[in-house]
Amino acid sequence: MCGIFSVIDRNMTRMDGSSIKAALSSMDERGSGEGAGYVAYGIYPDFPDCYALHIFFDNIVDHKSKVDELLSKWGVIIHQEEIPTYEQPSLKRQHIPWRYFFKPYKDLMVGSLTPEEDIIIKTVMDINSGIDGALVFSSGKNMGVFKAAGWPEDVANFYRIEDYRGYIWLAHNRYPTNTPGWWGGAHPFNLLNWSVVHNGEITSYGTNRQYVESNGYKCTMHTDTEVVAYLFDYLGRRHKLTEELIVKALAPPFWDEIDSMPLSKSELNRAIRLIYGPALMNGPFGIVVAQSDGIVGFTDRIKLRPLVVGDDGTKLYISSEEAAIRRVDPNIGEIYMPKAGEPVIGRVVK
Amino acid sequence: MSLGSVPLRYKVDIDREQCMRCMRCVDNCSYGAFRNEEGKLIVNSRKCTACHRCISMCPRDAISLKDRPVDYRAHPLWTSEAREDIINQSRTGKIVLAGMGNAKDFPSIFDRLVLDACQVTNPSIDPLREPMELKTHIGKKPSRLEFEETVDGDIKVLNEIAPNLELQTPIMIGHMSYGAISLNAQRSIAQAVAKVGTFMGTGEGGLHESIYPYQDNTIVQVASGRFGVDINYLERGAAIEIKIGQGAKPGIGGHLPGEKVCSDISCTRMIPYGSDAISPAPHHDIYSIEDLAQLVRGLKEATEWKKPVFVKVAAVHNVAAIAAGIARSKADAVVIDGFRGGTGAAPKVFRDNVGIPIEAAIASVDKKLNEQGIRNEISIIASGGIRNSADIAKSIALGADAVYIGTAALIAMGCRVCGNCYRGLCPWGIATQREDLVDRLDIDSGAQQVANLINAWTYELSELMGAAGINSIESLRGNRERLRAYMLDEGMLNVLQVKPVGA
Numbered sequence: 037m038c039g040i041f042s043v044i045d046r047n048m049t050r051m052d053g054s055s056i057k058a059a060l061s062s063m064d065e066r067g068s069g070e071g072a073g074y075v076a077y078g079i080y081p082d083f084p085d086c087y088a089l090h091i092f093f094d095n096i097v098d099h100k101s102k103v104d105e106l107l108s109k110w111g112v113i114i115h116q117e118e119i120p121t122y123e124q125p126s127l128k129r130q131h132i133p134w135r136y137f138f139k140p141y142k143d144l145m146v147g148s149l150t151p152e153e154d155i156i157i158k159t160v161m162d163i164n165s166g167i168d169g170a171l172v173f174s175s176g177k178n179m180g181v182f183k184a185a186g187w188p189e190d191v192a193n194f195y196r197i198e199d200y201r202g203y204i205w206l207a208h209n210r211y212p213t214n215t216p217g218w219w220g221g222a223h224p225f226n227l228l229n230w231s232v233v234h235n236g237e238i239t240s241y242g243t244n245r246q247y248v249e250s251n252g253y254k255c256t257m258h259t260d261t262e263v264v265a266y267l268f269d270y271l272g273r274r275h276k277l278t279e280e281l282i283v284k285a286l287a288p289p290f291w292d293e294i295d296s297m298p299l300s301k302s303e304l305n306r307a308i309r310l311i312y313g314p315a316l317m318n319g320p321f322g323i324v325v326a327q328s329d330g331i332v333g334f335t336d337r338i339k340l341r342p343l344v345v346g347d348d349g350t351k352l353y354i355s356s357e358e359a360a361i362r363r364v365d366p367n368i369g370e371i372y373m374p375k376a377g378e379p380v381i382g383r384v385v386k
Numbered sequence: 387m388s389l390g391s392v393p394l395r396y397k398v399d400i401d402r403e404q405c406m407r408c409m410r411c412v413d414n415c416s417y418g419a420f421r422n423e424e425g426k427l428i429v430n431s432r433k434c435t436a437c438h439r440c441i442s443m444c445p446r447d448a449i450s451l452k453d454r455p456v457d458y459r460a461h462p463l464w465t466s467e468a469r470e471d472i473i474n475q476s477r478t479g480k481i482v483l484a485g486m487g488n489a490k491d492f493p494s495i496f497d498r499l500v501l502d503a504c505q506v507t508n509p510s511i512d513p514l515r516e517p518m519e520l521k522t523h524i525g526k527k528p529s530r531l532e533f534e535e536t537v538d539g540d541i542k543v544l545n546e547i548a549p550n551l552e553l554q555t556p557i558m559i560g561h562m563s564y565g566a567i568s569l570n571a572q573r574s575i576a577q578a579v580a581k582v583g584t585f586m587g588t589g590e591g592g593l594h595e596s597i598y599p600y601q602d603n604t605i606v607q608v609a610s611g612r613f614g615v616d617i618n619y620l621e622r623g624a625a626i627e628i629k630i631g632q633g634a635k636p637g638i639g640g641h642l643p644g645e646k647v648c649s650d651i652s653c654t655r656m657i658p659y660g661s662d663a664i665s666p667a668p669h670h671d672i673y674s675i676e677d678l679a680q681l682v683r684g685l686k687e688a689t690e691w692k693k694p695v696f697v698k699v700a701a702v703h704n705v706a707a708i709a710a711g712i713a714r715s716k717a718d719a720v721v722i723d724g725f726r727g728g729t730g731a732a733p734k735v736f737r738d739n740v741g742i743p744i745e746a747a748i749a750s751v752d753k754k755l756n757e758q759g760i761r762n763e764i765s766i767i768a769s770g771g772i773r774n775s776a777d778i779a780k781s782i783a784l785g786a787d788a789v790y791i792g793t794a795a796l797i798a799m800g801c802r803v804c805g806n807c808y809r810g811l812c813p814w815g816i817a818t819q820r821e822d823l824v825d826r827l828d829i830d831s832g833a834q835q836v837a838n839l840i841n842a843w844t845y846e847l848s849e850l851m852g853a854a855g856i857n858s859i860e861s862l863r864g865n866r867e868r869l870r871a872y873m874l875d876e877g878m879l880n881v882l883q884v885k886p887v888g889a
Contacts, residue, residue, distance in 0.1 A: 213507050236508070237507050237508040237855075239504070239508060239854060239855035239856050239861065239865075239868070240856065240860075240861030240862075240865060241865075241867050242783075242864065242865035242867030242868060243860070243861055243862070243863055243864050243865040245867075246756050246761070246864050246866075247761075247762070249756070250756040250757065250758075250759045250761060251759055252759075275530045275531070276533075277531075277533075281533070281541070290517050290519060291519055291521050300540050300542065301540075303543060304540075304542070304543055307531055307543040307545070307547055308531065309860075310523055310527050310547065310550065311527050311528060311529075311530065311531050311545075311547075311762070312531075313762065313860035313863075314761070314762050314860065314864070316858055316860045316861055317861070318855065318856045318857060318858060318861035319508050319855045319856070320508050320509060320855070337857065337858075338511070338516055338517075338857065340508075340509055
């Protein structure tokens with residue numbers, strides 16, 4: 037089942053995490069207390085140019101030195117510390133969450149137009165597939181994921197997310213079937229500045245996975261959601277598709293609809309379906325993806341999962357349930373349900 | 387005569403109480419297994435090929451047929467087939483010819499694969515109520531798109547996308563030439579593919595005028611004999627296929643005996659009347675991958691880059707690397723023909739022993755192209771032993787874009803897989819040029835039956851996809867997650883990249 041909640045303040049006014057916790061907790065019905073998580077953008081203004089790597093260590097003794105060594109090879113660690121956490125009676129601590137503020141050496145990655153990002157991707161993939169006992173779960177700039185196995189409110193209290201202030205928040209309440217209780221399996225999933233919360237199951241996973249893996253990504257999280265982050269990174273950053281076009285690739289119109297569009301539109305949609313066919317996602321899903329400058333929410337092509345949008349002009353909310361939006365803003369003016377496959381986009385005003 | 391005769395292959399029995407001596411069996415058997423001697427029906431079982439023509443035409447169900455009525459001394463190694471081939475070859479000193487696909491008892495990989503269905507965590511989709519998309523595009527695709535915003539805010543694609551074939555269903559009919567099969571058979575197939583919105587191959591037999599009305603649904607073939615190839619032929623086809631090899635007989639060419647080359651065939655193939663049509667083993671202008679790339683470009687130039695060009699190879703050990711080489715040329719699709727692929731005539735030793743199964747070939751080609759990051763740039767068409775819609779779903783999940791069927795389409799027109807195509811006496815009017823036999827195949831009903839088969843399989847495919855929670859064929863392609871292997875060994879699992887059942 038799972039519940040998702042997200043909000044963006046278009047003016048980039050930062051909100052603390054308390055209302056997000058309240059909103060997500062109002063959908064406890066949709067979870068099972070085995071996974072919840074939050075991501076916020078704009079939380080590390082002191083290190084705006086560093087990649088904030090959030091890592092779960094099984095313990096500090098065995099595994100951390102390998103990560104330190106790898107990072108020191110590819111760049112400079114500007115600062116590192118344990119992520120502050122606060123014991124909760126009903127949340128069993130399984131890992132030590134740690135954060136590095138990291139600057140890669142650009143000139144080490146040859147043959148790339150985006151060397152910094154490619155070093156980060158390589159480092160994340162290398163740690164996650166090569167270093168046991170260490171898992172990078174957040175790797176963007178001036179943003180961070182906080183997640184664990186537990187109820188939304190316990191996870192929020194564990195990290196004290198009210199201490200973080202962000203202009204974009206995504207939150208997720210998990211009903212796991214695949215990897216219950218595994219902290220890495222909780223959402224949001226993140227790569228670079230892309231974060232994803234997802235409700236559903238991707239039946240095209242095998243095809244999507246092959247596509248991203250054949251383009252240099254490694255799926256290491258044992259769950260279908262991570263491919264969404266990689267697809268957004270691949271199509272958005274490497275192929276320069278806008279969010280609207282990415283959603284057209286991931287949840288395209290049906291051929292009948294394409295055939296009845298005006299010529300220029302039908303050519304565009306046809307080209308996207310042909311060239312990005314392996315990125316098409318099937319199965320039920322409601323997804324919200326965030327980047328530093330906005331969020332986009334969309335569902336599968338026949339809307340087998342709910343998605344509700346609230347908009348007060350400044351703040352845009354995308355949620356599984358209206359109740360969660362009203363929890364934050366009881367008097368929200370505009371509430372609507374987007375059509376299947378139709379992207380809902382909120383961008384910061386620059 | 388010291389060898390004597392071998393035992394009967396088939397024994398035909400007549401239920402004399404049922405038989406009303408209508409003699410339809412006599413008229414129908416082109417192999418001469420029956421004769422009418424002054425009102426008495428005489429059977430010569432030695433001539434029977436088990437084509438079932440008599441059985442299907444008998445109004446009283448009075449005919450029965452038994453396979454191998456005479457036992458040899460049982461021996462697991464020296465099977466009756468092994469012994470008979472030796473007797474035959476010691477008599478003739480020749481290569482043994484055989485028809486249809488590999489007849490050895492290799493286990494089928496398709497039959498060791500099972501498909502997935504949704505339960506609870508994701509809903510299955512009902513194709514009667516929800517859209518289900520099987521539309522398939524075969525052809526070259528750029529690896530990425532470039533866009534430009536126009537002045538009025540529209541987004542325009544800058545890439546020029548090579549023409550793709552648009553199939554309403556991922557089922558096409560493979561190349562069977564006029565010559566190998568009759569004109570009526572080819573016309574039935576042509577009508578059928580036009581009706582359902584898919585394509586057929588012409589084979590290396592040229593394009594007969596009566597197929598011209600369906601030319602937009604045909605793929606013309608350029609094989610090593612170059613029979614029937616001229617600019618008119620190339621321009622009429624919707625696509626062009628270069629045939630390098632064939633699953634039933636990888637590594638060798640083809641041979642249409644002169645007695646089959648009637649005036650019509652001689653015109654269509656552009657060869658002298660009554661002369662043997664011999665397609666050499668290699669193309670004598672293709673001795674390397676770069677030669678192939680050159681021919682691909684040559685054909686594209688000749689047709690002004692308007693036609694997709696496919697390259698067909700037999701599934702052999704190195705097929706993945708070969709396909710990767712083809713993908714680097716301007717070719718639009720690679721056709722892989724597995725070792726069960728049918729044929730009119732092949733040396734039995736090739737048919738039964740050379741090449742690899744299509745399932746493994748698709749998976750390894752798909753894997754190799756993925757590893758090289760070029761999978762979506764070229765289409766994969768799989769053929770060779772596809773018997774039903776489940777085989778198609780499995781082929782696509784292993785990585786194919788579409789399939790070619792051959793034998794199945796012939797069965798839809800009457801063929802009973804007797805495997806005597808090379809004798810030219812097909813009593814169903816399919817693999818023969820004898821006019822009285824060809825006339826037995828009614829074009830309209832043949833077309834209807836072939837169309838029915840494709841439609842039926844298309845329905846089944848949509849049901850299978852819906853059950854797996856997939857509403858677009860792209861999401862099944864290469865989707866090994868929707869497959870599991872039942873009792874396949876680990877080596878094979880690695881080749882197929884499929885997990886075992888329960889995993």
